[in-house]
Structures are given as structure tokens and as C-alpha cells.
Amino acid sequence: xxxxxxxxxxxxxxxxxxxxxxxxxxxxxxxxxxxxxxxxxxxxxxxxxxxxxxxxxxxxxxxxxxxxxxxxxxxxxxxxxxxxxxxxxxxxxxxxxxxxxxxxxxxxxxxxxxxxxxxxxxxxxxxxxxxxxxxxxxxxxxxxxxxxxxxxxxxxxxxxxxxxxxxxx
Amino acid sequence: xxxxxxxxxxxxxxxxxxxxxxxxxxxxxxxxxxxxxxxxxxxxxxxxxxxxxxxxxxxxxxxxxxxxxxxxxxxxxxxxxxxxxxxxxxxxxxxxxxxxxxxxxxxxxxxxxxxxxxxxxxxxxxxxxxxxxxxxxxxxxxxxxxxxxxxxxxxxxxxxxxxxxxxxxxxxxxxxxxxxxxxxxxxxxxxxxxxxxxxxxxxxxxxxxxxxxxxxxxxxxxxxxxxxxxxxxxxxxxxxxxxxxxxxxxxxxxxxxxxxxxxxxxxxxxxxxxxxxxxxxxxxxxxxxxxxxxxxxxxxxxxxxxxxxxxxxxxxxxxxxxxxxxxxxxxxxxxxxxxxxxxxxxxxxxxxxxxxxxxxxxxxxxxxxxxxxxxxxxxxxxx
Numbered sequence: 218x219x220x221x222x223x224x225x226x227x228x229x230x231x232x233x234x235x236x237x238x239x240x241x242x243x244x245x246x247x248x249x250x251x252x253x254x255x256x257x258x259x260x261x262x263x264x265x266x267x268x269x270x271x272x273x274x275x276x277x278x279x280x281x282x283x284x285x286x287x288x289x290x291x292x293x294x295x296x297x298x299x300x301x302x303x304x305x306x307x308x309x310x311x312x313x314x315x316x317x318x319x320x321x322x323x324x325x326x327x328x329x330x331x332x333x334x335x336x337x338x339x340x341x342x343x344x345x346x347x348x349x350x351x352x353x354x355x356x357x358x359x360x361x362x363x364x365x366x367x368x369x370x371x372x373x374x375x376x377x378x379x380x381x382x383x384x385x386x
Numbered sequence: 387x388x389x390x391x392x393x394x395x396x397x398x399x400x401x402x403x404x405x406x407x408x409x410x411x412x413x414x415x416x417x418x419x420x421x422x423x424x425x426x427x428x429x430x431x432x433x434x435x436x437x438x439x440x441x442x443x444x445x446x447x448x449x450x451x452x453x454x455x456x457x458x459x460x461x462x463x464x465x466x467x468x469x470x471x472x473x474x475x476x477x478x479x480x481x482x483x484x485x486x487x488x489x490x491x492x493x494x495x496x497x498x499x500x501x502x503x504x505x506x507x508x509x510x511x512x513x514x515x516x517x518x519x520x521x522x523x524x525x526x527x528x529x530x531x532x533x534x535x536x537x538x539x540x541x542x543x544x545x546x547x548x549x550x551x552x553x554x555x556x557x558x559x560x561x562x563x564x565x566x567x568x569x570x571x572x573x574x575x576x577x578x579x580x581x582x583x584x585x586x587x588x589x590x591x592x593x594x595x596x597x598x599x600x601x602x603x604x605x606x607x608x609x610x611x612x613x614x615x616x617x618x619x620x621x622x623x624x625x626x627x628x629x630x631x632x633x634x635x636x637x638x639x640x641x642x643x644x645x646x647x648x649x650x651x652x653x654x655x656x657x658x659x660x661x662x663x664x665x666x667x668x669x670x671x672x673x674x675x676x677x678x679x680x681x682x683x684x685x686x687x688x689x690x691x692x693x694x695x696x697x698x699x700x701x702x703x704x705x706x707x708x709x710x711x712x713x714x715x716x717x718x719x720x721x722x723x724x725x726x727x728x729x730x731x732x733x734x735x736x737x738x739x740x741x742x743x744x745x746x747x748x749x750x751x752x753x754x755x756x757x758x759x760x761x762x763x764x765x766x767x768x769x
Contacts, residue, residue, distance in 0.1 A: 293532030297420030
């Protein structure tokens with residue numbers, strides 16, 4: 218009955234979470250070459266999508282909450298903003314999980330783009346309410362582009378762990 | 387195989403529901419945290435223990451991680467300086483020629499200013515102490531634009547202190563802990579900075595929107611701004627001192643006036659934190675609030691105004707409160723007049739929008755004759 222063996226949380230939640238947070242810190246280095254700065258992708262969004270596709274989990278929402286709070290602390294934004302945006306993205310992906318089953322990579326990428334867009338739209342609305350001013354759409358578009366190119370990382374995580382527990386195939 | 391025949395089928399639904407409940411609990415927790423956040427107040431006590439603790443940890447980590455990029459940048463600079471030494475030398479010689487003329491103008495203006503200040507008895511701003519700091523982490527997303535500097539409370543940095551690079555204003559401190567300060571950039575969505583257009587003296591509020599070019603809100607007056615106008619801090623509200631360079635005005639793609647920040651000319655690696663205290667921090671608020679309210683003046687059907695003026699006035703508590711009384715006793719005009727630099731005429735101070743002329747000072751001393759603004763030297767011409 219090896220197929221029913223539970224997946225160890227540290228393998229599919231803990232290690233990717235540490236990797237995403239490390240990548241976030243590395244991209245936070247003030248580096249500017251030839252007047253160009255590093256982009257600021259939201260690495261945890263790729264995890265929020267992959268975790269929802271791999272399997273429903275009780276621990277995943279709390280891991281996402283922790284990652285979101287870290288982003289808020291590290292980036293100096295309103296506390297709870299990214300935590301809420303990531304959880305909304307996770308909820309959207311979880312709700313569409315049955316529709317995503319068996320789809321091609323391109324369709325999954327489109328779903329990932331939709332999830333990222335939902336998170337950024339939610340962030341736009343929350344920030345607008347918080348600061349009573351509209352954030353610029355161009356910087357949001359740049360962050361959207363910088364984040365959707367991270368889909369291969371999500372796909373790799375899905376490929377690694379989607380079949381790890383046959384109960385959730 | 388039907389659903390019931392699958393031995394694990396019945397496990398699927400309960401775990402999905404449990405995951406949904408966990409998601410709802412996490413969303414409620416995140417919402418509560420977001421609602422309780424008071425970042426927008428920019429007060430020292432609103433910064434929170436969690437932010438202070440994370441900044442204390444992140445500052446040395448960021449310092450170590452940023453070291454290779456600093457070394458790389460320094461290496462690239464050295465190489466480019468080496469190969470561009472000839473053209474740089476010619477540029478610097480040309481700049482020096484212009485700067486020498488500006489130096490003469492500056493010396494003349496400094497002397498003139500000193501004379502006027504003596505004549506007016508102006509209380510000038512004291513020099514502002516500052517501390518240097520290195521930027522160790524950087525966030526540049528659409529919802530937060532902040533930087534972490536590796537100097538904190540141990541050097542006297544306080545919440546609200548303005549931060550400058552060698553080119554211009556960068557932002558202000560919103561959080562301080564031991565060994566680190568969180569700097570809110572001018573581009574952050576929550577940033578509001580009172581600025582003025584150098585050419586027209588018109589006021590505006592520089593509002594960040596997460597992009598590289600913050601916009602100018604609340605611009606007033608007829609044709610107050612043009613493309614390329616220089617912007618400085620106005621000092622209104624006492625948040626930042628007056629006259630710090632901010633940038634130049636450009637018309638944005640959306641048709642709004644925006645600012646190309648002066649601090650964007652070069653990478654912001656080292657900054658100066660000005661240990662500036664605004665009026666509300668310096669003044670004794672308690673003493674101000676305890677100032678006795680003057681008795682009501684006699685109305686048109688009341689007692690003789692002359693008799694009313696003979697009644698003893700309440701003793702002022704502060705020097706600031708005493709100044710207008712002294713001026714009134716000296717017979718100064720009730721409507722102070724200032725010179726109009728445009729046409730050399732004088733007009734009532736109330737008709738101007740500039741808050742730089744304080745009524746107290748203007749009423750205490752007579753107005754100066756109009757003086758034409760010194761023109762910048764033309765290349766090759768002696769000022």
C-alpha cells in the first residue's frame with residue numbers, strides 16, 4: 218500500500234518555502250547594472266499555485282500565511298497584504314483544481330496567469346483602500362510579467378509531487 | 387471502478403473540506419492583521435515589534451548578501467573610469483569653468499543674504515546634523531517601495547527623518563531599530579511630500595504610486611509648471627526641511643505631471659539621514675496649549691476701543707507669541723506688504739500664496755524694495 222503513504226510536509230511544503238523565501242531575499246539586494254534594476258517577482262505565488270494543484274492540504278494555507286507575512290516584513294508593505302493576496306490566489310487555484318486536472322502545460326500556465334492576476338488585482342484593491350490612492354498600473358504589469366515567467370518552477374513542483382499520493386490523483 | 391469501490395474515495399471529501407476550513411481560518415487571520423496594521427500613520431509606536439525584530443535580523447543579512455554586488459559595482463566603476471579617463475577629464479574641465487563662475491555668484495549672494503538677514507533680524511534655520519548609512523535591502527514592487535539602511539537608533543535616527551543621496555531626496559525614515567532604519571521612498575504608494583516648483587514657487591504634493599516617477603497632485607495657480615522645471619521640498623508642514631532637491635517635472639503618458647527623481651541619477655547605495663526635527667518635535671506643545679486665551683475685544687456697541695486697548699494684555703508665554711504684540715505696539719501696518727519679484731510692486735501678503743513670508747516677521751519690519759532675481763551665468767561670461 219505504498220500509494221497511500223502520506224506525503225511528508227517538509228518535502229513539498231517546507232523545502233520549497235525556504236527556497237522561495239531565499240530567492241526573495243536574493244532579489245532584494247540593491248543591485249543596479251547599467252541603470253537597470255532586478256525585477257521583483259513574487260516567488261511564493263508559484264508555490265501557492267503548485268500546492269493547490271498537487272493536493273488539498275490543511276498545512277498549506279498556514280504556510281502561505283507565513284510566507285505572505287514574511288513578504289510584508291521584508292518589503293515593508295502593509296502587514297497582512299501579501300498574506301491575504303497569496304491566500305486568495307491559493308483559494309482560486311484550489312477552487313479550479315478539478316478543472317485543471319489532466320490539462321496540458323499551456324492551459325495550466327494560463328491558469329497560473331489567472332491566479333497571479335487575481336492576487337495582483339486583490340493587492341491593488343487592498344492598497345487603494347489602505348492608502349486612499351491608486352497604485353500605478355504599469356508597475357503592477359511589470360510584476361505580473363516577472364511572476365508569470367516563474368511557472369516552470371510551479372510545473373516542476375507539480376511534476377515532482379502530483380503523483381506522490383495516489384489518493385489525490 | 388465506481389466511486390464507492392475506490393477505497394480512498396471517501397477520504398478525499400473530508401480532507402478537501404478540512405483544507406477549505408484551514409484556508410478560511412488563514413484568510414480571517416490575514417484580514418485581522420491587515421486591518422490592525424497602522425503603517426499609514428508613520429508613527430514610531432505603529433511600527434510594531436515584529437517589524438523592528440525583522441529589520442534587526444535582515445539588516446546584517448542584507449549587508450552580507452549585498453557585499454558581492456557592491457564589489458562588482460566598484461570594479462565596474464573602476465574599469466569604466468580607467469577607460470573613460472580622457473573624456474571625463476575634458477568634461478570635468480568644462481564643468482569646472484562653469485562652476486567657478488557659479489562660485490563667484492554664490493559668494494556674492496551669500497554676502498547679500500547675510501546683510502538682508504541682519505537687517506530683517508531673521509531667525510535662520512540651524513545646520514542639520516546627519517549620519518551616513520548604507521542601503522542593504524531594496525523593495526521596488528507596486529505596493530511597497532522601501533529600503534533598509536544599516537544605521538539606526540544608536541546614531542540618533544528617528545522616525546520622520548529625511549533621507550538623501552548625493553543627488554537628491556530619497557524618502558524618509560518610517561521605522562527605526564538598533565542598527566537599522568526602514569526608509570519609505572518617494573515612489574511608495576503611501577508617500578506624500580510637500581514640494582515647490584523652483585521657477586514659480588508654486589506648491590504641490592508629490593504622491594508616489596509605486597512607479598519610478600511619482601505624480602504631482604494639488605498643483606495650483608495659472609500655468610504653475612513647465613517641462614523641465616526643477617522641484618525642491620517646500621518645507622510646508624515641517625516634515626522635511628525646505629530646499630532639498632527632488633527632481634525635474636515631466637508630462638506623463640497619462641497626461642499628469644510627474645517627476646523624474648534626482649536621486650535616480652545614480653544607484654542609491656549610500657545615503658545621508660538628516661537628523662532633522664520639525665517644529666512640532668522641537669516646540670514645547672504643553673506650554674503652547676497652556677497659553678491663556680486673550681479676553682474678548684469690545685464689540686461695536688461695547689466699551690470705547692481706546693479704553694479696551696488700555697486694559698492690560700495677558701502676558702505671552704512664549705517668544706513667538708510675544709512677537710506680534712511687539713510689532714503692533716511699534717505701530718506696524720496691520721496688513722504686511724511684501725515685494726512682488728515679478729513687477730517690482732508691493733502687494734498685501736494675503737494676496738500671495740507663498741507661506742515663506744511670515745506675518746510676524748513682515749509686520750515687525752518694513753518691506754524690502756524689490757530686487758531682481760540674480761541670473762545664472764552664461765557660459766563664458768563673467769557674472
